[in-house]
Amino acid sequence: MMNHPHIDEMDYVCNMIYTTFDLPVYAMNANGELLFEQSAAYIHHPMYFSEMEMLKPLFVTDDPHHFPVFRTTMFLENFFSITLRTERAFQGIIIVGPVLYSTLHEESLTGMLNELQLTNEKKRMSEYFEALPVINQLKVISISKLMHYMIYKMKLDTVEILRQNELLHTKAIEIEHLHVHISGSGQQHRFHANSILEKKIYQSIAKGRKEELTAALTAYPEKGIFGKLSRTSSSRNSKNLAIAAITLGTRAAVQGGLHPEIAYTLSDLYIQNLEELKDSRSITQFANSALHDFAERVLKHREQKYSKPINACKNYIFSHLYDEIKLADLAEMTVMNPSYLSALFKKEVGTTISEYIQRTKIEEAKSLIDYTTYTLSDICTLLNFHDQSHFTKTFKKFVGLTPGEYKNRTERL
Known part of the structure; x- marks a missing residue:
């Protein structure tokens, strides 16, 4: 059964997240007023007059509360928020961030400032970004899962969080534009993956059938991409999709009989190494190799029957x-x-x-x-x-x- 937290009881949770992970944490009540914050070591954003100005766009009262919501700003900062609701009413929001998923190199910073016409602020912005915590996205998601569990006592799945966030942000597109997006996708052959083909991929892993897996993965360029899980970066989008694929591949491998400890350890290692890759092609190839490895290990396991x-x-x-x-x-x-x-x-x-x-x-x-x-x-x-x-x-x-x-x-x- 889900807990029903009250905003006034959240200072302990916020303090634990701040002291454990060195991430700025803010709590706002139902009226959008800042109740408390943990951000002593944080350099405030030079383009905002106050913290409230920075937090205001992140205060969304109709966000769902059954999963953390992730947002990326025009400055490429990342935040996650957890909405606090009781059975009766909206209580407020906890906002964690800003954080960078990877180091923002000078070339990227220069390009962003050029686009925003803020080149004269490069020195202050550079100092600001250098002070931000850098944590890969998978770990940030894990932190959000931990915080959500501390509040609601609900166990969450990483892939489901990614998918729910994608659905949430997709809903933000005005409905009258929906036909335009569908038409555009059709013209560019960017259809979401066939569900039967996706099922075939994971069944191939569960049964240890490498040839079938190869055929199914090869068919993906013809059937279309999985979808889009990041609006700000093509490589981030590829990484999100690869993480989802590896997570589902892990489950399929366990279903096929691979020892859970082996499967989940491999999954962790794959995802950690995935974060080091820079281009979409390498990311896709790495994910496909991971899925093939799962299939091969399941095959070896199924061939070995012991007392x-x-x-x-x-x-x-x-x-x-x-x-x-x-x-x-x-x-x-x-x-x-x-x-x-x-x-x-x-x-x-x-x-x-x-x-x-x-x-x-x-x-x-x-x-x-x-x-x-x-x-x-x-x-x-x-x-x-x-x-x-x-x-x-x-x-x-x-x-x-x-x-x-x-x-x-x-x-x-």
Whole structure:
């Protein structure tokens, strides 16, 4: 059941968000009056006379309250707001921001100021943007989900937040112009994706059918784009769509039998790396590769049918990759004789327990090299190898390259 908060009780929530994430937070009552704020370290916008002037366009009384609403200003600042409502009435709004999703480079700043005819304010605006917090969009969405949960005790989904915001902003277009937008989309062949084709993509992942997935993804340029999830940036739009696709691909992979921990960890890594890409083409290619990886992993999982004790061993090994894993622990966990368990594992999996542990740790090491900034020494320690020499020898045994060679090759790709 949804909580029904009162604006006067929100100072604790606002203070927690401010102190934890260093984001400016404002609370306004139903009359649009600023009740309290947390923004001590924040440099005020030089183009506004007061904070209220900046916040006024963000005070929208008819915003829905069941999800955070995101807005981007003409200055490329980002805010999210959470409307406070009881069963009876509108109570007010909490506004969080401004924040940048990525560093605003000088070239972008110059272009924006030229468009706004504010070139003489470059020094003050540059100082202002340098002081703004820079947090990638996915994390900002997570912060908004946390704050919304603190207020309403509702669990929200990232993809649903993106879609609801797109629907909300689409409604802002005057209805009499709707036929113009449809006509324009038709002339440019920019139709939203066929729902059957979209379903086929995620069914292909769930069933581990890579060829069908490739065919469905290839058909997308013919069927049209997904839609538009950002009005200010084509690359941001591509990233939003890719995040949605990866999130849905993750669910499909779990549905197909992939271990949830593996699926969600992969999803996090993919989305984190996605944020580093700059152009739409690279973003789309990366998202397609992620979906193919999910399908391939589901396929491997579906091809492997093991007994209950062996599946329990595999899950234990995966869950304890960063620990020292001993045969005695596995035997105790499965309530089996160590020798018998070893023989059964070799019979079903085709490799010894120790070799399987080593191989799985090396696969984890490859992911850490590919998707994190950990040093090779850090990875060696994290995965509980005896020493660097042992790590290097084991890595080369399964990969054919030393960790250093693998890292150098990956960085060149």
